Amino acid sequence: MTDQKASSELRVAIAGLGSIGTKVAAALDQGIEGLSLSAVAVRDPAKHQAFINGLRRSPKILPLDQLGDAADIVVECAPSSQLRAIVEPAVKRGRAAVVVSIGGLLDNFDLVDLARANGGRIIVPTGALIGLDAVNAAAIGTIHSVKMVTRKPIDGLKGAPFIVQNNIDIDNLREPLKLFEGSAREAAKGFPANVNVAVALSLAGIGPDRTQMQVWADPTVTRNVHRVEVEADSARFSMSIENIPSENPKTGLITALSVIALLRKQRATLCVGT
Ligand SMILES: NC(=O)C1=CN([C@@H]2O[C@H](COP(=O)(O)OP(=O)(O)OC[C@H]3O[C@@H](n4cnc5c(N)ncnc54)[C@H](OP(=O)(O)O)[C@@H]3O)[C@@H](O)[C@H]2O)C=CC1
Numbered sequence: 669m670t671d672q673k674a675s676s677e678l679r680v681a682i683a684g685l686g687s688i689g690t691k692v693a694a695a696l697d698q699g700i701e702g703l704s705l706s707a708v709a710v711r712d713p714a715k716h717q718a719f720i721n722g723l724r725r726s727p728k729i730l731p732l733d734q735l736g737d738a739a740d741i742v743v744e745c746a747p748s749s750q751l752r753a754i755v756e757p758a759v760k761r762g763r764a765a766v767v768v769s770i771g772g773l774l775d776n777f778d779l780v781d782l783a784r785a786n787g788g789r790i791i792v793p794t795g796a797l798i799g800l801d802a803v804n805a806a807a808i809g810t811i812h813s814v815k816m817v818t819r820k821p822i823d824g825l826k827g828a829p830f831i832v833q834n835n836i837d838i839d840n841l842r843e844p845l846k847l848f849e850g851s852a853r854e855a856a857k858g859f860p861a862n863v864n865v866a867v868a869l870s871l872a873g874i875g876p877d878r879t880q881m882q883v884w885a886d887p888t889v890t891r892n893v894h895r896v897e898v899e900a901d902s903a904r905f906s907m908s909i910e911n912i913p914s915e916n917p918k919t920g921l922i923t924a925l926s927v928i929a930l931l932r933k934q935r936a937t938l939c940v941g942t
């Protein structure tokens with residue numbers, strides 16, 4: 669009986685044990701109905717040994733491309749540069765890949781076809797955003813426009829390629845500065861660790877070229893603030909979220925919780941929200 673139950677469990681692997689990955693691993697280890705943590709991939713095993721030893725049941729440590737051998741669901745929690753190395757082998761094996769570095773998917777969109785051809789799936793959590801359920805629903809009808817404004821504290825933006833390439837000094841800002849205005853696709857190139865939310869929003873709605881966004885460096889805020897306005901034939905809605913940064917100042921604390929909530933839904937009897 670116990671064995672039967674265990675074998676019907678969905679095995680979950682996590683790629684990357686940083687701000688998001690450690691919280692998702694800990695939640696799985698503490699228990700999510702019908703799921704178990706089977707494997708992790710890390711760049712430097714020694715760095716993460718203490719964390720792994722602290723788990724109740726030690727997962728295997730595997731290379732990125734072997735996670736799909738050990739899991740039904742592979743959760744990508746690494747930099748976007750690693751997205752392809754994580755998602756490609758998983759979906760080739762017909763596994764589900766949960767992707768948080770969703771900005772990285774825009775240049776690797778063939779992975780969606782690869783997943784389709786092999787019975788795999790690519791699942792994007794709402795992450796650090798809000799209201800993708802409403803955007804999904806509105807997209808069944810016609811969405812006329814989606815506009816998003818992101819404001820982040822200086823620490824959350826440091827090192828973004830757009831800032832470095834344009835030689836913008838944000839360290840001494842005293843008031844908010846609009847850094848960027850354009851499409852979600854262009855924003856993802858300039859701010860790959862900052863606007864995954866805009867790409868998720870765009871894929872739920874009218875796509876990365878029609879989704880308009882602004883990025884502000886704002887020394888007056890302490891949270892990562894995202895405001896979205898949607899105009900559709902079914903509804904008009906505005907949503908905003910003020911994320912408390914995690915130990916990684918670019919990443920809001922709620923992101924890991926969103927992934928955990930998504931995993932909980934995989935086997936939950938009562939599911940709320942689309
Ligand atoms: N969708 C959304 O709403 C959001 C998405 N994000 C995105 O989620 C991703 C993860 O964010 P976060 O957890 O804060 O990032 P962190 O930098 O805290 O963690 C990333 C982890 O990936 C590890 N890593 C890097 N390369 C590899 C590799 N080759 N193999 C295995 N592990 C590797 C790093 O290892 P090491 O410790 O050795 O460097 C690090 O532990 C980022 O791309 C971020 O932009 C963030 C916020 C919101």
Ligand SMILES: O=C([O-])CC(=O)C(=O)O
Pocket residue numbers: 796860861862863864865866892893911918919920921923
């Ligand atoms: O955490 C946030 O507020 C959003 C973020 O970094 C991202 O979308 O990449």
